Amino acid sequence: MQESRSPAHPDQVLATFPDQQPGEVAEAVAAARGAAPGWARLPALERSQALDAAADAIAGAAADLTELGIAEVGKPRGEMAGEVARGVAILRYYAQATLDPDGDTLPSADGRSLLLSRRKPHGVAGCITPWNFPVAIPLWKIAPALAYGNAVAWKPSPAATAIARELAALLAAALPPRLLALVTGDADTGQALTETADLISFTGSAAVGRSVAVAAARRGIPAQAEMGGQNPAVILPDADLDQAAPMIAQAAMGYAGQKCTATSRVIVVGDAEAAGEALAAAVRRLPIGDPADERTVVGPVISEAAMARVLGAAAEVERDGGRVILGDDPVPEEGYFVAPVLADRIKPSARIAQEEIFGPFAVILSARDDADALRIANGVRYGLAASVFTRDLDRALRFTAELEAGLVRVNGPTSGVDFYAPFGGVKDSSAGPREQGKAARDFYTVTRTITISPSSPG
Ligand code: UN1
Numbered sequence: 001m002q003e004s005r006s007p008a009h010p011d012q013v014l015a016t017f018p019d020q021q022p023g024e025v026a027e028a029v030a031a032a033r034g035a036a037p038g039w040a041r042l043p044a045l046e047r048s049q050a051l052d053a054a055a056d057a058i059a060g061a062a063a064d065l066t067e068l069g070i071a072e073v074g075k076p077r078g079e080m081a082g083e084v085a086r087g088v089a090i091l092r093y094y095a096q097a098t099l100d101p102d103g104d105t106l107p108s109a110d111g112r113s114l115l116l117s118r119r120k121p122h123g124v125a126g127c128i129t130p131w132n133f134p135v136a137i138p139l140w141k142i143a144p145a146l147a148y149g150n151a152v153a154w155k156p157s158p159a160a161t162a163i164a165r166e167l168a169a170l171l172a173a174a175l176p177p178r179l180l181a182l183v184t185g186d187a188d189t190g191q192a193l194t195e196t197a198d199l200i201s202f203t204g205s206a207a208v209g210r211s212v213a214v215a216a217a218r219r220g221i222p223a224q225a226e227m228g229g230q231n232p233a234v235i236l237p238d239a240d241l242d243q244a245a246p247m248i249a250q251a252a253m254g255y256a257g258q259k260c261t262a263t264s265r266v267i268v269v270g271d272a273e274a275a276g277e278a279l280a281a282a283v284r285r286l287p288i289g290d291p292a293d294e295r296t297v298v299g300p301v302i303s304e305a306a307m308a309r310v311l312g313a314a315a316e317v318e319r320d321g322g323r324v325i326l327g328d329d330p331v332p333e334e335g336y337f338v339a340p341v342l343a344d345r346i347k348p349s350a351r352i353a354q355e356e357i358f359g360p361f362a363v364i365l366s367a368r369d370d371a372d373a374l375r376i377a378n379g380v381r382y383g384l385a386a387s388v389f390t391r392d393l394d395r396a397l398r399f400t401a402e403l404e405a406g407l408v409r410v411n412g413p414t415s416g417v418d419f420y421a422p423f424g425g426v427k428d429s430s431a432g433p434r435e436q437g438k439a440a441r442d443f444y445t446v447t448r449t450i451t452i453s454p455s456s457p458g
Contacts, residue, residue, distance in 0.1 A: 002186070004161045007074035007300040008291055008335040014072045015162035019185035025153070025192035028181035032124045032151035033198075035178040040121050040149035048098040051147060053174035055091035058084070058135075061170055065135060068163045073131050074336075075255055076296040087135040087167075090419050094143035097441070113453040119445035121149030122222065126197025128190045128212065130204045131160035131302060132258045135167060140419055141201045142171065142180070144440035153181040153197055155190050157204070159302055191215065199223065201435070201443070203260075206356075206382075206428050213431040224432035224443055226260065226424060228356040229384030231414040232377040233263045234399065236370070237270035239389035241278045243411070249282035251387075251413035252362040253340045256301050260429075261385045261407070261415040264362050265353055267373050272366040276344050279364065280326045283340050288331055300336040301359050307336045310359035313352045314341045322346040322363070348376045356382070370395060378404040384425035385414035406430060 002019060006012040020028075039047070058065065062084045069080040103118035125145035129138045138154060145152050156164035161184055168182040183189055187208065194200050194215045199222040202212045209225035216223030233248045235241070251263040268275040291299035301307055317324050322345045331337035340360035346353050353363050367373035377386060386405035390396050396410045406425035407417070417423050422439040424430040433443045 002158050002161075002184075004072055004159055006071045006335075007302050008071075008332075010335060012071065014068070015165065017158070017161050017184040020183045020189050020192075022188075022192035022195070025183050025189060026196050028183050029124050029126070029153045029193070029196040031178045032153050032181045035176055036121070036123050036149075036151035039146075039151060039176055039179055044098045044102070047147060047149065048095045050174050051091050051095035051098065051143060054171050055088050055095065057170040057174055058091065058167070059088045061166070062088070065163065065166060068166055069134055070291045072162050073134055073160055073302065074291045074300045075132075076291045076299045077294045078297075079255055080291070083133060083136050086419060087139045090136065090139045091143050093420055094147040094440075097144070097438075098147045100441075103447070108451065110453070113451050116450045116452070117447050118450060119148065119441065119447055121444065122446055123150060123198035125150045125152050125444060126193040126200045127152060127154045128193060128200065128202040128204065129154070129156050129160075131157035132255070132260075134160035134163045136419070137203050138164065138167060140436055140440075141203075145201075145444050146175070146179070148441060148444040150198075150444055151179050151181075153183060153193055155183045155185065155193050158184070158186055194223075195219070197221070199443070202226070209431060222432070222443060224424070224435060225430065226435065227429055227431075228358075228382055229260045229262070229414075229425065229429055230264050230354065230356055230380040230382045231261060231385045231405070232265045232267050232387075232403075233414060234267045234367075234373050234377055234386070234388040235269070235275050236373075236388065236390040236392065236395055238391050238395075240391065241275065244389040245275070245278035245282040246285070247413050248389075249279060249286060250297070251415045253283055253286055253298050253360045254415065256298050256338070257340075257360040257362070258301065258306075258358055259415050260356075261417065263387070263414045264357065265377075266362060266364045267367050267376050268364060269367045269369060269373050272344060272364060276325055276342070276364050280342055283326055283342060284329065286340070288329060288337070288339070290332065298340060298360060301338060302336065304336060306359055307338050310338045310341065310357060310361050313357045313359075313361050314343070316350070316352050317341075317343040317346065320346055320350040320352065322350070325364075348379055354380050370398065374399065374402050378402075381428040382425065383427035384429035385409070387412055387414050
């Protein structure tokens with residue numbers, strides 16, 4: 001049996017659950033596969049209504065889900081409530097998307113036949129999701145999978161099992177029996193899912209994502225994996241620091257930096273000392289504390305291991321010849337709290353400027369000019385999100401063209417995604433097609449080309 005505990009109050013156990021074994025996963029997938037054809041055959045309007053009913057159920061339970069998220073994954077109240085609202089919006093969006101065209105007609109070779117391309121669901125979508133967006137990420141996979149006629153087998157992160165159970169129960173009540181299966185457990189359970197589902201959508205670490213993609217390729221099933229980031233925010237000399245500093249501070253330290261889209265490197269062309277001071281002041285203004293408090297922006301990290309990872313990274317700063325400019329703000333005694341760390345005078349090649357720390361930790365890197373900033377920004381194995389702060393149109397155009405990232409923002413934060421726009425990274429951040437918006441349709445359906453010809457030459 002495993003337990004999920006509150007990171008702010010580790011004595012509090014939110015869920016106990018089994019690591020489900022491969023045989024149980026196969027049974028859950030088989031049950032979902034049995035329900036899939038009936039769901040796929042339903043008129044699209046009925047699938048739409050079911051997704052709308054699910055959205056209503058989640059909107060009705062928003063307060064409970066918000067409390068559960070605060071307790072189980074330590075997400076501060078404001079962000080957690082926003083995430084639940086985002087989940088409702090995602091379901092409503094895909095409820096409407098069921099009514100979109102399900103294919104195209106094309107000119108036929110003989111001019112008399114009907115040549116069509118039509119989309120069909122794959123069967124059972126396996127969804128493997130992380131703990132850091134325990135409502136939005138599952139829903140931006142499950143909602144399109146269902147909308148386009150698939151059944152779903154879902155394995156949430158063990159650290160978000162209580163909220164996943166609640167969410168799954170709300171969804172299941174609006175859906176035909178057995179269409180949605182929840183399986184609990186860790187990596188082995190996830191692996192069993194990749195061995196049995198008909199396609200896999202994964203969000204999590206780079207190492208696991210890569211093995212999911214390899215396992216899917218071996219079986220010949222579609223897979224998408226959204227993985228880590230080491231996201232840069234570039235401050236150019238003409239940027240408005242008063243706007244940039246609070247935005248970058250929030251993107252780096254909000255939810256204790258536990259987002260694959262969080263800013264981890266601040267690359268400064270020009271006066272790095274002034275930028276560092278503005279940033280440190282902006283980070284100091286972010287309230288740290290109990291995630292249940294509505295003013296809190298920086299809550300705890302998820303576990304003791306995560307705390308050790310952040311403290312270990314902070315200890316590397318001086319060994320690397322760098323300087324910690326912020327790192328000992330007071331934090332609550334109980335729970336997995338670490339003070340936000342900002343460091344400068346670091347070399348871009350240092351481990352702590354290359355690897356994902358996944359906590360309230362960011363480094364400031366100095367660049368000689370725009371070309372140097374681009375070289376540093378792109379000099380990591382990841383490529384998820386990047387931002388650049390400038391008032392110069394030509395420079396903005398150059399950076400948007402040359403930054404190696406799936407999501408590029410000018411004068412905006414690296415974190416926060418629009419659920420109706422395509423989302424995904426380049427390099428080691430992603431494998432497979434994009435998620436979200438209309439891009440999801442390509443992943444959750446297979447296109448078939450159909451020709452219907454007259455039965456006689458006529
Ligand atoms: C966001 O920034 O709103 O796991 C979403 C993550 C990303 C999602 C980020 N896949 O942090």
